[in-house]
Amino acid sequence: MGKDPKKPRGKMSSYAYFVQTCREEHKKKHPDASVNFSEFSKKCSERWKTMSPKEKGKFEDMAKQDKLRYEREMKNYVPPKGQKKKRFKDPNAPKRPPSAFFLFCADFRPKIKSENPGLSIGDTAKKLGEMWNSSSAEEKQPYEKKAAKLKEKYDKVIIQNDMEVKLVDLIEKCYCLWSMEKSLSLCYRILLLTAQREKWIQDQLLQLMMMMMTMKKKRRKEKKKRKMRMMMMSSSLGDGTCSFVYAIYPYISIHHLEKPKSD
Known part of the structure; x- marks a missing residue:
């Protein structure tokens, strides 16, 4: 199936904006000259590395603006029939925890770079993979334990967020369908059920109960x-x-x- 022409243009990175600016500058200086793509890319990369954060700031701002444009357009985009809409990633969602191997890489990458300054990203990753594979079970254990703890923490946050949304939705539906008294009664019953377990549920419900009590007083005055x-x-x-x-x-x-x- 061909590409949908109505689909929003992809977002550009700060480096992509920099390369685009370099290309425009080169065209102005040498309008008739042909460009060797590999050499041009290499020069752009070298120039980008020597730039200060202040010089890069202009391109980073452009990338941020383009990201906002892309997110806005993707929210309104409806894919044609037969295609599934790509699930929009929530920017506030918790980040997935790193694996044991990634934690190992985070520890040993600086050491490899200091010992081999000219090593490419691909070769560095290959060397780290070889080191991980040659490590014993005892050497891997600290990273596996840390990864398991981070995964457990991540799962709790995901479950909590999901339950929080469902809980608020339930109370709102009850409030629309029932009277104020019945909604407060439901909150109180859930409070009793979760008394010894989830404190965050209690906090949410207490806030809702306070809000409904305030509304009740306001209604009485009216x-x-x-x-x-x-x-x-x-x-x-x-x-x-x-x-x-x-x-x-x-x-x-x-x-x-x-x-x-x-x-």
Whole structure:
């Protein structure tokens, strides 16, 4: 299946913007000269490495703006039939924990680079792989233990986030379908069930209960004001109309009940 022309253009990195600027500069200086791609790329790479963070800042800002543009367009993008929309990655989601091998690499990569400064990224990765494979089970154990702990922590955060969303959604649905009292009763029951286990659930529910109690007080005040208003209107229209005003008040606005002006 061909590429969808309506699909948003991919985001560009800060280095890609830098290379694009270099290409434009080269075209202005040498409009008729042909470009050797490998040599040009090498020169760009060398120039990028010697640039200060301040000089790179301009291109990094451009990349950030383009990332925001891409994320905005991808949210509104609908893929054609037969294609699945790529799942949008939540920027606030917790990062996946590194494996035991990646933790091992983080420890030994600086040592390899200091011993072999001219070694390429590919060769460094190959050397680290060989070192890991030749390591004994005892040498690997600290990294495997650390990776397992990080994985356990990550799983807890994922489960907690998922439960938190479901819990808030449940309370909101209950609040829409039931009365305030029933929603508070549900919160209280969940609090009792989770009393000895999940403190974060209790914190969430207590916040919701406080919010609903505040809303309940606000509703009571509004109800009291409404009753006072109805009493004032009924007295201005006459005692005989009191029950009539109470009956029709929810369906009409105040200006409908104003006394007609005498000619």
